[in-house]
Each structure stands twice: as C-alpha cells, then as structure tokens.
Amino acid sequence: MIAHNSTTAAFSASARVAMYLRKSRKDLELEAVGGEDTLERHRRVLLELAKHYELTVTRIYEEVVSGDTIEGRPQMRQLLRDVEAGSYDAVLCHDIDRLGRGGMADQGRILDTFKWSHTAIITPDKIYNLDADLDEEAVEFKTLSARYEYRMIKKRLARGREASVREGKFIGNRAPYGYERYKLQGAKGWSLRPVEPAAQVVRDIFRWYLGEDEARIGVSLIVRRLNERGIPGPSGKDWTPTAVRSILANPVYAGFIRSKSRPAVVTMEEGRKVTHRPRSAAPDIYPGLHEPLISEAQARQAATLLANNKSRPGPKQVAMKNPLSGLVICDQCGRAMIRRPYGNGYPDGLLCSYTSCACVSSTLSTVEDAILEGLQQWLVALDLSLDSGAGERQSAAELQSARTALEAAQAEDARLRAQKARAYDLVEQGIYTPEIFTQRMAALGAELETVAAQISALTAEIERLEAAAEAKAALVPNVRRVLELYPRLQEPEEKNALLRSVLSKVIYHKTRRERWSGGSDLSLTLVPIVK
Template sequence: MYGKLPVGKYCAYLRKSRADLEAEGRGEEDTYAKHERILFDLARRLEITITEIYREKAGTSGERISERPEMIRLLSDVEDGVWNGVLAVEVERLARGDTMDQGIVAQAFKYSKTLIVTPMRTYDPLDPNDEEYFEFNLFMARREFKTITRRLQDGRVGSVKEGKYVGNVAPYGYKRVKLPGKGWSLEIHPDQSPIVQLIFSLYTDPDPDRRMGTSRIANYLNEDIKAPTLRNVRWTVATVNGIIRNPVYMGKVKWKSRPLVKSRHGKSRPRMELDKIILEDGLHDSIIDEVTWKRAQEIMASNSHPPAPKGKISNPLAGLVRCGICGGAVVLRPYVNNPDALMCSTARCKNISSYLYLVEEKLLLALRQWLDAYKAHMETETTQTSKTIDIRVNALQEAAKGLQRKLKELREQLSNLDDLLEQKVYTVEKYVSRSSALTDRIQEAEAALMQVQSEIELEVKRSQAKAQTIPQLEHVLEVYPTIQEPAQKNELMKSILENVIYTKEKGGRWSGAQDQFTLQLQPRIPK
C-alpha cells in the first residue's frame, strides 16, 4: 500500500539471512547486490533518495539486536529523528528476535514517526492498521525463526546419534571429511595424531615420577619437541586440558557439551557434566582407547580444586604488577612456612620471585619519593600551568563555536536540497550525490565538535584531578600500612596506580639479593 511519501531523508537497511548465505554458497548472486538493486529501483519509483545504507556484516545473527551493530546504529538514528523512512526488502529483516527486541523496534519507529518502506507495503507507525499489520509480521517472523532453529537443532542431534561429526572445525589430531551421503565425519591426521597420543601418555604415565601435568606437557611440546599446533601458536594449559577432556579421541561424538546459555547479563557457555552431554559412538576411528581416556579423566578430577569465592582477593597487588621480562601477570604464591611471595605467572620466565612484604615496602617507599618530587614540581609550575590551561580552554571554546556555526550552515544547505529536488532543479542522481557529500561534511563537523568538547572537558578534569592528587597519595601512604584486608589494600593502590613493572634477574636467599629488584611505577595521574 503506497501513497505519496514525504520529501525527506531516507536510508536502507540490509541484512543477510541464513537462507541467503546458503544460496550464495550454491553460487547464487550476492544478496546485498540484489537487495540494493531492489531498494534503489523502489526509491526511484517512489521519488525518494537513499542517502545512507546500514549494511550488517555477513553472518551476523538476526536473533538479537545486541548482536547487530548496524541495527543498533540505525535505531539510535531513528530515535534521534534522523530519517523520514527506512527501506528494507522485508519488514522481517528489521527484527525477528524475541518479543522484547520487536517491541524496541516498533516503539523506536512509532515515537519518531519514521516510515518503514518495503517493496510490498509502506508502514506508517501512526496508522493503527499499519501498526497492527507490522506487529503481526514481526510475530510471524519470530515463529518462523524459532521453527527453523528447532529444526536445525533436531537435525544436529539426529546426526550425532548417527555417529556423524557436526562441528565446523576438526579437533586436533583429525581431518574433517565429507560422507558419501549427507553429513561429515573425521579421519585421523597422520602428523597430529601421534602428538595426541603423546599427550595422553605423558598425562597418564603409571609412574608418578614420570607423569606430567598439563603445564609441564605444554612446556614440553613448546620447548623440547616444538610440536605444531592447530593454528601455529604456542601450546597452552587450556589447549592441553581441552584435548584431554575431549571424548572424540576415544571414538565418540558429542553435542551440547557447552550449550549457549542466555541471561540478562549476556551469554555464556558453561562446561556441562559428562552425564548431561549427548555422547554417541562415532563413525570415525579412535586415537586413544577408552581405558586410557577414562584414566585421564580420573587424574584430572583428582587434581582439580574449587575456585576461589567470587570477589575474594588474597593478593593486595592483584591486577597491578606485571613482569618486566615477559610482560605476564605477577601473581601471589602462598607458602605455609615462609612469607607469601610474588612470582611471574608465565612458565619458565627468568624473572625471580620476591617476598610480598618486601615488594610492598619498596612500593610505598617509591610512592613517597614520587610524591615529594610531584609536590616540588607543582609548586614551581602551578601559576604557569593555570595560565596555560585557561588559554587552551578559551581556544577550544572558540573552535567549538566556529564548528557549531558551520554545522548550522551545512544543515540549512541539506534542507534546501529537498526544495531543489521537489522543484526539479536537481535530478535524483545529482540530489543523491549532493546529499551524500553534505551528509559526510556534517558528520565530519559533528565528529570534530564532539572531539573539541571532549578536550574541553578533559582539560577541566585534568586541572581538578591534579589538585586532588597530592591529598589522595598522602591518604594512601598513611592508611595502607594499617590495613589488613587485601581487598581494601588492592582498592587503595588501584586508585593511584595504573600498573607496576617488576623485574628481578638475580636471586638467592643467602646472597643478600632478596630485595634486589626494580619497580617501575605508572601513577594514575593526569598528564
């Protein structure tokens, strides 16, 4: 249903569906090229001009708005009243997610009075009939999406029960091969499978003195035999753990081992218990026998330990100290009969550990020295700095006024283009060219204005922060030694420090080198 559309600003929104991607995979025309042609033909018939295209990246999920960056940008512009109408090949392209997302889309268009233009119909959100028809189409799109998703999931479960491999990437040690009919399976990789066998052999060695943990195995593969990985990166503990846990190596196929769980906090993939996983005999050959695989799971279960309670901090310098040799995190190493120490978390790093209390003492001493130097610097430069800030802020404010005047002129020019198009002074092609150029200049001016305004705010904040720096540092130095709770100490240090670089290349308890380490501080001070 079409009427005369109002002269104004129109854009297009493009998103590929799963069916579009499958069609492209069969060699059909690129979906975006086809949809652009359809929408530009529609715009010419309706005598409107598309001045911007919001194009989702190929493969972007259509289920949630939060997963579609271009849709988020479009809705923001729609809510700001940027567009008179949005063109789409189908109304379902805008929203086929849950009812909450559909409501967000419907409200954004309704409250901004933005039209939705498709080849089949123009939807006016202020027209009750159009609104009802729009919401009905979104509801049907959601039902279709849920039906397709359920069929896909049922198909994957059916394939797993037939012993087929449903993953997109073969696990290390295998190659993914196409079955004669429908589906995929695995074939043993001649170069990688011996590495998998070696990992299980080292981890389950009957002799406890020869048995290796996952950290030692990763180091052995990296340093001693230089075994290649799947993506040509270094072996990690997580990679070795993943191989040991994977039942595919004893000839099984699995599904729902880490299902996608959605909550109001976002998405996660928790690791499921083995009895909750769909586990079937695979069509592929095993690399490891079942006895060895189960023995590996028993060892892993016996070596596991419960995670620390959420929010519990035992290291007062957690998240602050980095290794000066490898750049890794420096973590707490607790001892029973000796003081706790700080050590680099990277395996085989040559940075030597130190007692935590020694690091804290030297850190407080360095902060006192830095505070004295900062006080002296502030006393000599306070007047000069204040004048410099005033001059800079005034200059930035004048620049902001100039940009605001420029923006007003550009927006008036863009508004006049509609009149020229209506009077047929400009052709559609010339209108598109001019409006696109003016839109680019407006966006550049708006970005420049935002940059100038942020610099003004930053200058003011710097001035205020510098005045607060000295009392804040004095407070930390006074209070820190009196606190026992590591979490409170950590919060204090993070309020004044960005990070600390720790380096200690000479060790030895009896050599007198216990405190022979260096600390490089980066205070959280405005520059």
C-alpha cells in the first residue's frame, strides 16, 4: 500500500484532491506559549506538496475544534461523507495521525472509508494507497488498523462493489483473458479493454465452437487446435478444457459484468443465523462499460450448447478435410462453397452449398491452385504499391491531422498546468484566499479533465491508424510466407489456417464449364484480412 514519494505517476493532473487540516491538543498548547499557527503552517506545507505533484486541490477542510472522536469533528464527518461519495482521488494531510487519532474503531472507520472508495492519502512522507492489490503491503495496513470492525468493513466493501458492478465497472483484480484493466478517466473505478492477440483468440474460440465458418468443433478439439498453434493459455501454460469452457460461459465477452459472488441467503438454523450461497442462485448480470468481443446472440448460443453438452460426449468431431473450408464464397448467391468427395479416383469437387444455384462447380485442386496463383500476383502488386507509396497518401493525411490535433491538445494541457502553477503562486503570496484558490483549482481541474479525455481519444486514434498502416506493410511478408509454406503442409486444417492468415475470403465466380464453348470463366477475387 505504501508507495514512497516517487509515485506521482499514480495521479494525473486532473486528479481531484482535497486537503484536511486539524490541530492537536499539543499544537494548542504550543500556540498558547507563542508558537506559530498550526493550521497555517500545515496548509503551507501541503500546498507546497500539492504544487510539487501538480495536484488539483478543490477543497480545504479546516477543523477548528479539536475533538477526540469523529463525532466531535464536524469537518472530518463532512470529509468522510465526500470521500464515501467518491469525490476525490486523494486527500492531503500533514500526517496520518491527523486523520486517525482517537479510538481504534474511529481509525478503522476512517481507513475503511478511504480504502473502499479507492481514495489515496498523501502526506509529506508517504502516499498511502489503500486500494492497491493487497499483497505484502496489506500487512502494513492491517497493523495500522489492527482492531477495526472487520464485519462492517466487509459489508461496506461489498456495498461499494455492488454499486460499481451496477455502473458496469470491472471490480476484479485480474482481467479476464483477452482484456486488460484500465483506470477510468474522470471517474472512480476500473473498466476493461481488449488486448490483441488474446481478444482475437476469444473471438476465434466462439466462432469455432458455434461452427460459424466451418463444421462446429467441441471443446477438446479447440484445446488441441490452440495448443498446436502454440498459443499460450490464460495461465501462460497450455490450454485446458476448463479454460476454454470458462471463456465460453463468461458473459463478460458479450459486454456484461457479473457480480462476483452468488447472492447469499441467510436462514435461521437452531437459533443461529446461517449464510448459504446456493449454487442455483445465478449471479446478477449488468451491462458493462467495456467493449464486447462477441455478440449477445453468440454468447446465448454458446451457453445453450454448453448446457446441452455437459453430460453427453460432445458432438461428433469431424476432422477438416477441405483446406478451403469456409473461405470461398459463391458470387451468385453469397453462400459458402463446400467440398464434394466423388470417390472412385475422381478428384474432390468444390460446389456451392445452394443446390439450385446458377454457379458451376470446379475441382477443389483447381481453385486451390488459382488462389495460390492469385496470391503470387498480389505479392507483386503489393510490392509495387508499397514502393510507389500509392494508397498510403490518404492514411498519411489522416494520421497527420490526428497528430496536429494531439499537439494542440497537449499545448492546451501545458497552458492549463501553467495556470495551475500560477494559482499556487498567488495563494502563496496571499493574493488568493484559500476559497478563491480552491474555486480556481476546481475550474482548472474540469478543463484539464476534458483535455485529458481528448488526448486519450486522439492517442487511440493515432495508434489505430498506425496499426492499419503497419498491417498493410506486414501483409507482404505474410503472403510470402504463405506461398513458401503452403506446398509443404499436409493437413487441410493447417493449410486452411495458413490461408486465413492473409485472406478473409475468396469470392468465386464461374458460370461456364471447361468443355463449353469459350471455356471456363472461372475467376477469383481475393479479399485480404486488412480493412
């Protein structure tokens, strides 16, 4: 929980911060014999600290009475209410005792409030980040609040977590596979964002399981496929059926947040209260703030299939025999072209899955060869276009305009920070009263928040544009690799995966047979995976 003074990175310039000032009995005694005013001295020290960290102090709580308990300290009561409401990212105080002197129950209540509202405490010596994932440092927190009322804390934590879930925030410590956690900007709590390539693995698992572009395969075949491709599982080791099943059953991928625990049911047994968490009680599910990886329909379909397959030995798993499976689309009717084995030494055919379609079938190997030939031509054309820079110009212009906008936003950010530094100077010189200072800070804080949102949106846009340009450039070596490897592969499934590494689909056109006058009019349109 304790981060030493280096941890300013934890607070952005738009972090909302309050200050709490209080005199102790000892301070009063010292003042009585001619000491300096304690609150003024502490305010000066903390303002210096806030200036150093570039914090936005939006309110100063000054306790003029010196109560021993929370009840005797009206400003502390107000501060706790505001912290509870999630008003601040951090509170500055001269030392931790200023907050928590008094009974252990009081101290527990204060630390507890800061902890579950994810509010940090900043003192000149240390930053107490009680919300940090509890490992070794949790021990220190425990000694600090040794005798707090544990049950109350758990209850309040649960209440805070429930509220977060209802708002669609992510409350777990570890992001589900395919996502990463990020701190929400300008709000309390966390959400999730997809991380590639894991997010794509999740989409693939659903597509394979639902049989969206080939015969559907079961969990164990999915496990085998992932491991064969050398993709590490969520644990960093090999994939297991449990890992795949828990992905297929997790509503988070369709954009939902699940309250972590099953709801508790309290009953009385032999005069004692007993808490059960019945397995049958489904956890509550709320729409999340995060981007889904799959559709709701896909999630429902997967859940149904999982439920049906629980006791029976999954569907019959047929090994893929068609290297072009799900890849070739008929241009007449838009359906997938399928393999037709003829036997008796005749080569396999490739025909439209719509039996009365106007298109004409081909032998599978003819289409396969034509695709490879098409890729070869593609490679030549791509090499040329990259050399001449044609087609790059438009995306370069977009990228340039996004970068210009980002520079402008960064300049605005610097201007607001400079104004903040100026406000600190003015309050130091006594030109600003603490009231005017905090008002000014609140206004600047709001503007900084807007600019921070702009900067993050523009940064994301630039990353997207750069990735698109990179993907296009990456296509050349990928196509080259496909052409090299393809003739050496045996398994249709491997060949299929290889083609899919560069092709999203192939559009098939043929309306005349080879032996008809004019001959075959077979033509293929290769669609790359880049947008």
